[in-house]
Amino acid sequence: MKYLFNGVDGHLGSVAANESLNLLNPTDLIFAAPDIKKINKENLKKWTDAGVEIREASYDNYDQMVKAYHGVDRMLLLSTWMIGETRRKQHRDAINAAKEAGVKHIVYTSVKGAEIEVGTPVVASDHRDTEKALMESGLEYTIQRNMLYFDYIFSMFVPISLYKNNCVWPSNTDGVKVAYVFRDDCARVAAALVAGKGESYKVYTVTGPELLSEEELFKIASEYTGKEIEYINMSTEAYYDYWEKRGVPRTVHGDFSNSPLPICTIDLVENGDSIRSGHFCETTNVIEDLTGRKPTSAREGISYYKDVILPR
Numbered sequence: 001m002k003y004l005f006n007g008v009d010g011h012l013g014s015v016a017a018n019e020s021l022n023l024l025n026p027t028d029l030i031f032a033a034p035d036i037k038k039i040n041k042e043n044l045k046k047w048t049d050a051g052v053e054i055r056e057a058s059y060d061n062y063d064q065m066v067k068a069y070h071g072v073d074r075m076l077l078l079s080t081w082m083i084g085e086t087r088r089k090q091h092r093d094a095i096n097a098a099k100e101a102g103v104k105h106i107v108y109t110s111v112k113g114a115e116i117e118v119g120t121p122v123v124a125s126d127h128r129d130t131e132k133a134l135m136e137s138g139l140e141y142t143i144q145r146n147m148l149y150f151d152y153i154f155s156m157f158v159p160i161s162l163y164k165n166n167c168v169w170p171s172n173t174d175g176v177k178v179a180y181v182f183r184d185d186c187a188r189v190a191a192a193l194v195a196g197k198g199e200s201y202k203v204y205t206v207t208g209p210e211l212l213s214e215e216e217l218f219k220i221a222s223e224y225t226g227k228e229i230e231y232i233n234m235s236t237e238a239y240y241d242y243w244e245k246r247g248v249p250r251t252v253h254g255d256f257s258n259s260p261l262p263i264c265t266i267d268l269v270e271n272g273d274s275i276r277s278g279h280f281c282e283t284t285n286v287i288e289d290l291t292g293r294k295p296t297s298a299r300e301g302i303s304y305y306k307d308v309i310l311p312r
């Protein structure tokens with residue numbers, strides 16, 4: 001049986017790929033990326049030395065995907081970073097290419113919130129569309145809905161607040177709590193699902209170990225850095241206005257040349273709206289059940305990002 005992991009040039013994909021080496025025979029593995037030259041060189045050497053086959057597969061090149069997916073039994077479909085119709089087309093093309101190539105089972109990394117039928121958040125609506133395409137494809141599938149990431153808070157929001165926003169972080173979450181999760185834990189779950197753990201046609205919600213508000217996370221960051229971060233709650237309209245006045249574009253296709261944030265305001269603000277709805281107040285045992293490891297806590301995982309958040 002052959003197992004293919006897409007997106008091994010990225011963070012989640014590379015961690016999932018490395019984890020798969022502990023679960024499967026390396027000669028049964030195929031790791032794919034849009035451009036092999038962009039794969040971390042140390043990873044590439046380790047993988048090829050172990051006997052893993054490397055293929056190029058871009059979600060923007062249908063014929064290339066069909067070729068890359070040929071002979072594959074189980075495949076990890078990692079979601080892309082684009083928002084909107086571009087991402088929906090990429091995902092649907094990947095599913096159709098997999099079907100044409102004869103892939104039997106797809107594991108898809110979706111997000112918590114994709115199950116919301118009315119008023120689906122913009123970001124989650126893309127995943128909802130992909131889930132629908134997968135369910136209608138006729139292929140076996142497993143859906144992994146990841147909770148919101150701790151990583152965005154600690155690797156992006158905290159350093160931006162410290163070094164680009166005068167130790168201030170605004171929010172529109174109203175103090176509602178979330179079972180945030182670290183990407184590495186999600187990657188290990190993805191590897192386990194591709195390896196055959198879990199059940200077909202099932203949705204797994206992957207969460208961290210505890211419910212925390214954004215404000216509580218910034219307090220943890222303040223304690224860790226020794227620098228007090230002021231946390232301010234505001235309305236959705238004010239939150240849009242706050243960041244757009246600072247040069248953050250509304251959509252992913254906007255001009256980021258003067259933006260202090262690498263994400264668009266729709267992504268940021270709508271995530272806050274989703275949190276405020278209370279939809280993410282849920283913890284599960286999926287990580288421990290599928291990987292045998294307890295999920296990483298906020299206080300444990302913040303050290304992953306010490307190089308970007310400790311005082312300079």
